[in-house]
Amino acid sequence: MKKVTILLLMLSMAFIANAQQELPTFPDVKIEDLKKKEYAKDSSAEAYIMMNYGNGWVYKNSEGGYEIAYQYFTRIKVLKKSAFERATKTLFLYKDDNQQNIETIENVKGKTYNFTNDGITIEELDPKDIFKGKYDKSYDKVSFTLPKVKEGSIIEYSYVVRSPYPFKPKDWYFQYNIPCERSEYTFSSPTNLAYRILMQACEGKLSFDKCATADEYRTCQWLMLNVPALNREKYVANLDDYTRKIHFELAEYIVDGMSKPKNLSMDWPAFDKQLLIDEDLGGRISKISAFEATAQSLKSQKTDTLELAKEVYKYVQSNFTWDGNKYLFTKNPLKEVFNRKTGSGTELNLLLISLLRQVGIEANPVVISTREHGRIWKDYPMITRFNYTLAHVNIKGKDVLLDVTDRNLRWGLLPSFCMVGEGRLLINNKSQWLPIRTPEKSGEMINMEFTFGEKESELESQITYAGVGYQAIDYRTEYNALGKEKFAEKFRKKLSTIDKALVEFEGFSNTDTDVQPVIAVSGKITEGYSVVNGKIYLKTIPYDGTTEHPFVSIERAFPIDFTYPTEETITCKYTIPDNYAVVELPKAIRVTLPEDGGRFNFSVAQYQGGKVIVITSQIQLKKSIYGVDEYQAIRTVYDHIVAKHNEMIVLQKK
Incomplete structure (x- = not known):
């Protein structure tokens, strides 16, 4: 040294x-x-x-x-x-x-x-x-x-x-x-x-x-x-x-001409005050005369505060378009944003705050650092650590965070880039840290059914994907972005072993986001299983299984961030020929995370005298973020998931 x-x-x-x-x-x-x-x-x-x-x-x-x-x-x-x-x-x-x-x-x-x-x-x-x-x-x-x-x-x-x-x-x-x-x-x-x-x-x-x-x-x-x-x-x-x-x-x-140093350091109250009066953030929030007729119309139709707030949210979400930019501050007056019907995420969310206030509902900005921008350093207030603004309302004692950039989102849900743990709620003399949580999970249900075809190694397949919560939003967003044909082609490539796969969609054209979107894929798999020495080997989970370990490192120095709580259920049903018998089946297993943080259930069942085999895999992660101290437990769960998803069903001719 x-x-x-x-x-x-x-x-x-x-x-x-x-x-x-x-x-x-x-x-x-x-x-x-x-x-x-x-x-x-x-x-x-x-x-x-x-x-x-x-x-x-x-x-x-x-x-x-x-x-x-x-x-x-x-x-x-x-x-x-x-x-x-x-x-x-x-x-x-x-x-x-x-x-x-x-x-x-x-x-x-x-x-x-x-x-x-x-x-x-x-x-x-x-x-x-x-x-x-x-x-x-x-x-x-x-x-x-x-x-x-x-x-x-x-x-x-x-x-x-x-x-x-x-x-x-x-x-x-x-x-x-x-x-x-x-x-x-x-x-x-x-x-x-x-x-x-x-x-x-x-x-x-x-x-x-x-x-x-x-x-x-x-x-x-x-x-x-x-x-x-x-x-x-x-x-x-x-x-x-x-x-x-x-x-x-x-x-x-301090430079020439200055009598005393200029202090750029702030405590959090000074930080809050500066953003609230800044002409490109808090100072932008004002009454918009062009909205007066709409405000009066909405107020006359809705007497319940929550329903009125939802109508204002829906109005802004449906009538204004996000330009894709994420800035902490606005670049245009809200009147101009209103007239152009487009703006940055912060501009649209400040517009929402203005309109909510105009109908008599208290709303305030929440500044955050988006996921790609990095963490906020709470020890030292620094404006450069923030890059985005959300809207906040408290209705009937419940905090609700809002963002209007994605038309597929429902009331109270935020885009994935906003899921960052905490944000700074800006209210005169009452600013505070606010947890950013989601009332929704990301869930997917995959159902697969396979029957043996006339030729060796041939399987007839029917597979459906149903999205829940954020997964449903992701499906809708990608469907709207790519269009029906390109979105269908994505699934054909994903399930490339299905010959001339037919892809159909349900619930995508409906503007009601509560309708569950479903993708159905069907077709013939020419090489659906292996035959070795007269025995048939079937993959336990032929598609969408976790076959590679996502946590290969023995140790990890930072948290596991799944963005949302997640659930995945895969059901795989095989109907086997009468002249075949089951030689080997995977064993069922149940693994849980400490403190009820999640679980993995893997079950195997036989019906109709062994003619029908049903494999069910359920993965539930109840938290969006797991700490470093929980890494080994998560890794162990995935050890079992990968092992089970890679196992085989073995059949033999009677």
Whole structure:
């Protein structure tokens, strides 16, 4: 540890926070590194980062304003062909709408090291292979590919990004989807700019963590060694929420001409007040004269508060179209949204709040961070951690959260991207955290019936899928998005072993969302079972079974997020020929989660003298989120599910 500390302190002497800085000298690539065939700490790794170095520094530009520069160096050992794509680096540089404040890149360099009979060969990145261009109105794109990469190569690249946005420095990531031997970062800023530095998933794992002030600059340095890969796993809302990283926020500043510092830090009451009066959020909620006639009409028809609220919700949901955007703040006045009949999710939900208030029902905004945006950090109020707004009403003592972006949703149901655990309810002097729960589950009932055909291995099949709750909504949404024919084709591909499958739909054309949607698929399976030594082998669950384990990792460092409570029931019925007898059947099993958190029931029954076999699989998960401490129990349940869904029924000729 002492050697590491000395190295970092020596490097810090070179970090004079100005417009130009040189990369420190890194160790040479060694032949023994090039000869390595695998990473000792993770033999499955396709590559690993040997060194990841970053340096961010804030400095004064020639006009007296502040900018920020980032200097990066990365060295990667390539072990397998699947890692060749890591030789291509793509960067996105932000630019404002006026194209005045633009991020730029400079000093792009790269090398590929290979081992040959003559020793180490080095291929350098040719500047003509660095491609720059426009990506969209907000970003330019820069990409390059290092040359002559093969298994065993070591690649490295470095570059500097300059940004006119020093108020929100870029995050530093210690962790990626491949292991990292060494990751270090230095951040320097003038003492008149004070930054809040937040560590995520780094507690107790840093090998070095130190800040010091000298010559009116504050410099912080961090080092992390032997960082394991963070691989994408199933049932995670946002993997970035669990990645080891450092986040920066400008908390306070004072510049020339100011008599005292400007404090950007807020407590939650100040945060609530700011959003309630902001002209692009709470300040947008106002009476809309164009709605007056509709409001009066609805009020005259409905005397019950709940029924009136539902009518207003239905009116907005049916007459306005979501443009697909998710912003915390509005970009247009609600009057304009009303006239155009379209807007962002926040704009439509604020419109709903306005209309509810206009008919005499108290409604208020709830700000959230959507699933793809990441978790809210409740210790520190930061507006940047929020990106969406819902509507809230409390009717007859019951909290109801509303979103009008999806016309397939019923009263009180939210889109999946809003299922995030908590939101901040904004009410003058009474703001609070509000749990985001759903009164509905996601359920699916699959019924399969098979009878033996005239030819060997042939089965006649009839399969129905019935959606419940959120699964029904998903069916309707996809049906409306794809159209009947494309949606049918999706099921034909899913059940590809059914020859010329006939797909029929029930309950999809009805506008009443309480009607259960059903998909019926029928047809002949030419290779429906295997025959070995006169015995017939039938799959226990031939379609839609869980045949691959979703939780392969022995341990898991983050919760399991199923989005909603879920239920799945699969019933598989085989009618077998009279001249065959059952030799082997799977055994029934019942597995439960602790504290009644869910269960798996697998049953087998025979009817009509053994001629009819019925397999039933029921999976019930009563919670939407299971904690890390519940992972092993969930994993054990799925051990049994996968095992049972992969078992066979064995028949033999009498």
